Amino acid sequence: MTMLRDPSIKYRPFPQVPLPDRQWPSRTITAPPRWLSTDLRDGNQSIIDPMDAVKKNRFFDLLVEIGVKEIEVGFPSAGATEFDFIAGLVRSGRVPDDVTVQVLTQSREDLIRTSFESLEGAKRAIVHLYNAVSPAWRDIVFRMSKDEVRAIAVAGAKLMRDEAAKRPETEWQFQYSPETFSTAELDFSVSVCEAVMEVLQPTPEHPIILNLPATVEAATPNIYADQIEYFCRNLPGRESAVISLHTHNDRGTGVAAAELGLMAGADRVEGCLFGNGERTGNCCLVTMALNLYTQGVDPGLDFSDLDRVIETVEFCNQIPVHQRHPYGGELVYTAFSGSHQDAIKKGFEAHARQNDDLWRVPYLPIDPADLGRSYEAVIRVNSQSGKGGFAWVLEQDQGLKLPKKMQADFSPHVQRVADELGRELNAADIWETFRQAYHVQTHPKHLQLVDYEESRAADGTRIFTGKIAVDGVEQSVSGRGNGLISSVIGTLREAFGVEIEVADYTEHALGTGTDARAAAYLECRDANGRTIWGCGIDEDVATASVRAVLSAANSAVAR
Ligand SMILES: CC(=O)SCCNC(=O)CCNC(=O)[C@H](O)C(C)(C)COP(=O)(O)OP(=O)(O)OC[C@H]1O[C@@H](n2cnc3c(N)ncnc32)[C@H](O)[C@@H]1OP(=O)(O)O
Numbered sequence: 001m002t003m004l005r006d007p008s009i010k011y012r013p014f015p016q017v018p019l020p021d022r023q024w025p026s027r028t029i030t031a032p033p034r035w036l037s038t039d040l041r042d043g044n045q046s047i048i049d050p051m052d053a054v055k056k057n058r059f060f061d062l063l064v065e066i067g068v069k070e071i072e073v074g075f076p077s078a079g080a081t082e083f084d085f086i087a088g089l090v091r092s093g094r095v096p097d098d099v100t101v102q103v104l105t106q107s108r109e110d111l112i113r114t115s116f117e118s119l120e121g122a123k124r125a126i127v128h129l130y131n132a133v134s135p136a137w138r139d140i141v142f143r144m145s146k147d148e149v150r151a152i153a154v155a156g157a158k159l160m161r162d163e164a165a166k167r168p169e170t171e172w173q174f175q176y177s178p179e180t181f182s183t184a185e186l187d188f189s190v191s192v193c194e195a196v197m198e199v200l201q202p203t204p205e206h207p208i209i210l211n212l213p214a215t216v217e218a219a220t221p222n223i224y225a226d227q228i229e230y231f232c233r234n235l236p237g238r239e240s241a242v243i244s245l246h247t248h249n250d251r252g253t254g255v256a257a258a259e260l261g262l263m264a265g266a267d268r269v270e271g272c273l274f275g276n277g278e279r280t281g282n283c284c285l286v287t288m289a290l291n292l293y294t295q296g297v298d299p300g301l302d303f304s305d306l307d308r309v310i311e312t313v314e315f316c317n318q319i320p321v322h323q324r325h326p327y328g329g330e331l332v333y334t335a336f337s338g339s340h341q342d343a344i345k346k347g348f349e350a351h352a353r354q355n356d357d358l359w360r361v362p363y364l365p366i367d368p369a370d371l372g373r374s375y376e377a378v379i380r381v382n383s384q385s386g387k388g389g390f391a392w393v394l395e396q397d398q399g400l401k402l403p404k405k406m407q408a409d410f411s412p413h414v415q416r417v418a419d420e421l422g423r424e425l426n427a428a429d430i431w432e433t434f435r436q437a438y439h440v441q442t443h444p445k446h447l448q449l450v451d452y453e454e455s456r457a458a459d460g461t462r463i464f465t466g467k468i469a470v471d472g473v474e475q476s477v478s479g480r481g482n483g484l485i486s487s488v489i490g491t492l493r494e495a496f497g498v499e500i501e502v503a504d505y506t507e508h509a510l511g512t513g514t515d516a517r518a519a520a521y522l523e524c525r526d527a528n529g530r531t532i533w534g535c536g537i538d539e540d541v542a543t544a545s546v547r548a549v550l551s552a553a554n555s556a557v558a559r
């Protein structure tokens with residue numbers, strides 16, 4: 001086999017656009033575009049098994065629910081499934097008044113006629129005509145000159161005009177795509193579109209949609225933006241055209257190209273949910289819309305229950321949404337690594353304290369709750385995790401707020417278990433590790449709080465009585481007020497010879513109202529001066545405190 005020394009010699013750099021005074025780089029997007037979903041057309045034509053009517057109907061309903069107002073529902077001349085679905089839909093009365101359906105046709109006579117027939121009876125519809133215009137398609141696919149290719153577009157436009165005139169009961173809009181626009185000569189694309197406009201006579205009140213596809217993405221997104229700005233500046237009658245973008249993702253920048261294209265003057269964006277579409281897909285409408293959302297621009301599309309959207313899209317396309325897909329992927333709000341967890345946990349705490357709604361949580365570009373995601377899975381623990389990780393999980397799962405020093409004490413326990421298991425630790429694993437490390441609750445072999453009662457003296461001081469057991473041998477304890485902890489410790493020392501001394505004590509509430517409980521943490525020293533921790537979780541502070549003493553005592557006994 002002959003090997004090329006440098007295979008890249010097969011390729012050439014994409015030429016620059018002659019636009020030295022380009023304006024788009026200094027613009028910002030301040031309003032959403034008109035959105036068109038082509039899930040049921042470009043998306044559908046790219047999947048292994050195109051959708052049947054059940055799937056198409058379900059997808060259509062989803063698009064209506066999330067607020068898409070222009071929906072390309074198919075390619076009527078592709079076959080009976082497509083035709084029947086489209087004809088059935090427009091006649092079913094299921095197209096809301098504020099939604100316009102669109103169909104695509106090649107610029108071929110029989111296909112255009114079939115497309116109009118499929119829309120018979122529609123209140124309003126867009127017929128979308130296309131033919132490829134760039135050199136490779138002219139030379140290789142059509143073997144035609146520029147004039148001949150322009151003539152294909154003009155002939156199609158004339159037929160569209162005439163077919164529409166036969167059906168005045170429908171409010172028609174015309175869309176023309178110079179397919180392969182981004183790899184064609186710009187002046188030629190302008191001239192073809194101009195010729196189509198001459199036939200269809202659009203006005204500012206009744207504009208044509210000129211859709212400028214990056215049919216195959218072949219350059220960096222700034223080049224596409226230059227092409228859009230150039231086209232907008234050089235199209236005669238620009239005010240009578242809605243400029244639409246239709247990007248593909250062959251270089252992985254389909255969304256970026258559409259964003260820059262909007263900055264360059266476009267009005268409308270075509271794409272698919274989660275970037276389905278030919279080859280590497282189309283511009284992802286979810287990503288693009290939520291990118292706007294995170295800049296404070298309401299995209300006008302509702303993704304507040306994103307998991308339901310994903311469920312329908314996956315069912316209809318039979319393609320899973322990647323776990324790392326922007327905004328929607330299962331893992332995109334999850335931090336496993338220690339420093340990320342630490343920052344996110346601090347971010348959530350700061351967010352809870354601040355007075356405004358401004359979202360400023362490190363590592364999370366959007367509030368998962370805005371998309372219907374809960375915070376629970378944001379931080380997950382494995383061997384790459386740090387203190388912030390398990391502290392967050394314990395707080396979310398058990399309501400426990402571990403003091404910082406106790407987090408440091410618990411950390412090696414979690415690390416050991418994560419290394420031993422070699423997998424992610426779930427909340428139950430962490431809680432079990434915690435229970436074992438601090439003898440939380442009781443263990444048959446250890447000390448137990450058997451009985452506990454609390455009352456108030458006339459001056460309000462707490463009075464308590466109870467029993468402690470070791471291996472079933474019970475011992476009474478009692479105390480008053482702040483002497484509670486020391487009196488239990490005294491009882492333990494006398495009855496069982498357990499030596500512990502309190503170094504520090506913290507408590508916090510775990511709930512409110514009838515669910516109110518408390519957690520208490522003791523930092524203690526055992527007889528050898530080593531630090532041990534006690535932790536009690538209970539229905540009130542006093543009980544939690546006693547349990548904390550017992551758990552510390554259990555640790556001391558265990559040593
Ligand atoms: C970029 C895009 O995504 S465009 C959308 C593409 N989507 C689809 O093609 C899905 C639906 N398509 C279909 O079901 C079929 O292609 C049909 C029914 C429309 C047409 O099928 P066929 O008649 O077998 O034609 P086929 O699809 O092979 O197209 C090839 C012919 O169309 C011509 N053609 C291709 N594009 C165009 C165009 N935009 N305008 C005019 N002619 C075109 C080709 O030159 C070729 O002509 P030739 O046979 O004289 O060489």
Ligand SMILES: CC(C)C(=O)C(=O)O
Nearest residue numbers: 130177179213215246
């Ligand atoms: C028909 C056009 C809009 C298309 O799908 C493309 O060029 O990718």
